[in-house]
Structures are given as C-alpha cells and as structure tokens.
Amino acid sequence: MADYKGVLICGELAEDKITTVTKELTNTGRRLSDDLNQPLSLLLIGQNIQETAAEAISFGADRVFYIAEGLPFAESLPEHYVAIIASVFNQIKPSIVLLSHTDMGRDIAPRLAASLGTTVCMDCIELEIDADSKSLLQTKPVYGGNAMAVWVSVNYRPHVVTMRPRSASPAQSDPSRKGQIVPITVEIDESTIKGKLLETVKEEAKGIKLEEAKVIVAGGGGIGGSEGFQLIQELAQVLGGTIGITRVPCDEGWMPTSLEIGQTGHIVSPDLYFAIGISGAPQHLAGCSGSKCIVAINKDPEAHIFKEADFGIVGDYREVLPILIEKCKALRAT
C-alpha cells in the first residue's frame, strides 16, 4: 500500500480548455496532495492540448500527463477512457484517483474501480485526509441528501472517487507555478472494445446555461402543467435569468428533461433561485442548495422547501408571479 503515492485527477476538457469541474478537482486534489506530502498529477486526453497542459500547471498540478495522438477521440467510448486511465494508473501508481461526478465520471469511475479490483465512492462532496491514520475520509450525500455518510477504504488502492460539481471552488491560476509536462502514449487492444458510439447530440440550450446563470426560476409539480411555465419563463426573462424544473415536470413530460435541476440533473449555484410549486425533496435541493438566495413560493405552508429557503410566500404562484413580473419590469424601466 505504501507503494501507492499521490493523487491523479482525470481531467475533462471542453473545446480544448480545462473545464470548471476539473479546476474544482484540482483545488481539492492540491489540498489532499499537500496533506499527504505527495505529488498531484493531472491526466488530459485530447488533441492540440499542449498549451492547455502548460496552463494546468498554473492551476496546481505538479505533473500533467497528456495524450494527444493515436486515439479515435471523435468516438471516445467509455471503454477507451477506462483503458487509458488504467494504463496511466499502472505507470504512476497513485493512491487516489479523482473524477468529477459528471456524465463521464459517473460512467467511468465504477468501471475503472471494477477493472482495477479496487474500491470506489461516488458523488462525494468532501474529501479529507485523516490527520492520524492518513486515510481518505470520503463524505457523500445518501438517501437523496437526507443524510451524509463518511466512508474509508479498507486495504484497497487506489481510492477511486467522484466529486459532485460545485462542491469545491475552482483552483485559481498562478503562472509562477512550476511543473512537469509529460506526453504519454497508451496502447489499447481494440479487440476488447465492444461498443460503438454512433452519435452525440447536444441540445444547444437557448440563452443562458443553467450552470452559469445568475438567476434561475424553477418550477415543480405544483405548476400543474406545461402552460404554467409561461409565467416561470416570463419572470426568468425580466430578471435576466433562465428556467429550471424538478423531477415531476420532467416525468410528466411538461418540460424538456434537459432542464432538470437536482441529484440526477444540473447542479447549479446562482445568486438568486426561485423555487415555485416545489415541495423541496432533498433530491432536488441537491442541485440548488449552493444558491446564494433561495425564494420559495408554494400554496402548502407545510412544504419542506420553506425550511430550506431564505424568503417565502405561502400562496398560489398564479397570483404571485404576475405581480413579481410587473414589479420587476417596472424596476428594469427605471
């Protein structure tokens, strides 16, 4: 076990740039590496990323491994990623492997742990090195967020861990940092790859991305149908924000599933979050509890959302929203 040293972050790129979630991981990984007094490595997979690799050093990595050739990135299958990460793992033997709890991390972390014969903890919101035992304490929400569990691994290395987006702040760039950039090659036995990715379709969100929105107006089951979302949309518009939904409008088919906020959807942290006709299930709060200010509007005074909000009105959204829209419009005009 002492042979395993350091932290390896499996980084994600968007248009050859390091994503915010990877910067968040870098922040956490740096802290863990410092506490262990061991190196922090970052793995990047993509084409034309030499510059990005250099930039990654400034965010806190001691070593950046990058793979830039010889792989069919256009059809990046999870099997490819797992084979690459497993190969890098075998080259550097880190004791902790960090991924973000994203579409990619959710899929790859369990496969990676199973193929390496080790342990894994999904969707952590806090990671800490125990001062005495030096073991990694892994804290994650369970029971939809009703409770928190703290896990430690028993004699298995590496610890494969995914971290929930927005659970740490992103690392800041420090151009004076020094580090090593290591291009690596990985041989993949193509005969082991069984699946094929036919297409990836991104439904371009019109307007503001939920993750970047300053204001989000979200509606739940209490909205009662797709028509009610026109008011939600209107309020979002006058506030310069965007709209979100909970599971119910998603399951009922009132609104597109891509707008879902919560444990299985977007994790958001706007300055202002309106929860309208939302009961406040922990599974939903998991996606919005990082908001600076939460306003709840619900007919039911007993709704759990009032325990999780900063301001609330007990009332029918059909009465409240037109007034909010009108007043905010008037504010805009002045």
Next chain:
Amino acid sequence: MDIIVCVKQIPDPEIPPSKFKLDIESKKVVPPEGIPPVMNPYDEQAVELALRLKDKYGGKITVLTLGSEATSSIAKHALAMGADEGIVITNKAFEDSDSFSKAYILSQAIKKVGDYDLVLCGRQAADWDEGLVGSIIAENLGLPLVTLAEAVDVANGKLKVKRVILDGYQVFTVPIPAVVTVSNEVGRPRLPSGWGIISASQKQIPVWSVDDIEADSSKTGASAARRKLVKLFIPERERKCEIIERETTAEASIELVDTLIKAGAI
C-alpha cells in the same frame, strides 16, 4: 428478447424529510413507521423499459432481487406489472455487503438463469445513491455496458441504446448480450393491471441461497467489504426562512420584491 432485471427494495425515498430518522450509534436508517419499503424507483423504470421491449419483441422477463423472503413483495410487484418470473436470493450477510459483493452475487445468479440477451439495472439505488452494481456486473460477466439509458431498441442484431447526458444524448450500439443501466428519463412506470395482480399472486417466487448460485462466501458479507462506514449523520440546515405575510397575497408579492432589493438579491 429475454431480459433479466435486477431490483432492490429500499425505504420509500418519497417520504418527507421530517420523517427521515437515523440511529447514529448503529449508523443505520430507522425505517419510517407505517410506510412500507418500495422497489427502488430507478429499478421500477428498468422493469418498465424491459416491458416496453417485451411488448415490441416478445420474450421473457426475469426479475432478480437480493434480500429475505419479505423482499419477494417487490418481485411480486414486478410480476404484476408484467414480468414473467421473479427470484429472491437470500443470504444473512447481505445487510453488510458492499456493492461489489452484491454485484458478485447477482452475477452468479444471472449465470444460473443462463439464457438472456439483456441485463437491466436502475441507474442507482435511491438509498445509498452510488450507481455501481450494474457496472460491476458487466465487468464480472465480461459484458458490454451502457449506463444512464432512456431507451433501448434492437437494430441489425445489436442493441441500440440512447444514453442521457446533461445537455443532450448519445447513441451507442453494443452486441448482445449486454448490461444497461436505466435512467429516470424513461418516465413513469406502468401501474399493475387487475389481471396482473391476480396472476402475480398465484405465482411462486423461488428462493435461491448462496449455495444454489455457487457463490464463494469469501467474496460476500461484511468481511469482504472494500470500505467501511465511519459515520452517518443528518446535515444541519443553514438557512432560516423569512415568510412574508401580508393581508393579501398581492401585498406579500410586492413586499417580496422590496425585500429582495433590500437584501441585494435583485
């Protein structure tokens, strides 16, 4: 198409947070009084997806669940929805088993069932919220895997799987047999029909022991767990809500805007 669906019984995840209780000492969840456990909702959606495939292509659906004989109620529920067979696998050590040993036992049971084209699991169980078992089964059985599916179809003798991603979807093809984990985008599972409930009540649910599936006991139970739970707690609430009350809702709404301006929120 013959399909195996792995389902799990869990405490009802829809209970209000005020009813959620823990026993801190034993690090266990206290089952809410008067609220019976249910089939994990994501697993119910996996059963629904299996039924849609059966409606289209025919075949047999076998439901597997780990637990005690009491767990057979969720297998019955799946039968009432339209599944053909339910099997309960029992083992005293399940309580303290981790995802790896549960996946191992399910893999052994899947081998015993034998003929199948597809294994479906829910994307995660709504109790521990990990999402591991399906992926580990795929690794154990050496089968291709697609996670977070919202639809599955057959094309040119292969499975065509639509996988949900945050801002869209992906389409994979994998050879048969394969493992697929099912996401909530599948939508509402069907309700059991009256006839389904009657025919399910007449069916026997076989109970398999770990010996029936030739499981190696060193790979199951607490001693095989790859990690241990050191603490379980209810997080503290950080917010205190100011309810804005006025004579009328309209007045409260106006006041809300003023309050938000004062708070610097708009």
